[in-house]
Amino acid sequence: MTGPVTVSITRHVDPDHEQQMLAWLRAGTQLSERFDGFLGSGWVRPAAGSTEWHMLYRFDSHAHLDAWNESEQRRWWLESAQGFVEEARHEQRTGIEGWFDEPSSVDVQDLRPTPVPPPRWKQMCAIFLVFFPLSVAANWASSHLFPDLVLPLRVLISVLVMTPVMTYLALPFITRLLAPWLNKQPSA
Secondary structure: OOOOOEEEEEEEEEEHHHHHHHHHHHHHHHHHHHOOOEEEEEEEEEOOOOOOEEEEEEEOHHHHHHHHHHHHHHHHHHHOOOOOOOEEEEEEEEEOHHHHHOOOOOEEEOOOOOOOOHHHHHHHHHHHHHHHHHHHHHHHHHHOOOOOOOOHHHHHHHHHHHHHHHHHHHHHHHHOOOOOHHOOOOOO
16 A cells, blocks of 8 residues: 555543653654654644543655554653553554545644645545546446446446545545645635
8 A cells, every 4th residue: 555644543641741741742753753754743632631642643655654663763662651651542544534634623732734735626626637537437448348237237346446546546646746736825
């Protein structure tokens, strides 16, 4: 699998160790910044005084993420939090949910700036540029390859072919190609 990977970890922290937690987060960010492919990190809390902390970090590929995850530096960093940090949930996101990540509206502090996602209309244009020609090609091919097949089965075959092509090839390609336009911020 190629493309950026976002890791989301929910940790529980004793409120008496908030300052220790902040220092621990900064140390983890400084360590991970030294690894190839690091794209950024940050954290959010539902409310001040909450024991739940949501941490995010992102690498440009699974290979670079694996290098960080398996490193001695990360092992040391995780061990240094024993006694005041408990991991509750861990998930990795790739694919469609990682194309245009929404910024959190409850950010307490970003350890590194989070890019602003493109406006929805630009996202729609990028998806349309892939979806329309791919749909036309898939429908044309399925009607010629399987002319006697009932429509729902032809559509099913088209969708089964189109979904991985869109997810792994076409949408990553078009978002890279259109990146300057997608990420251009309006002037003030």
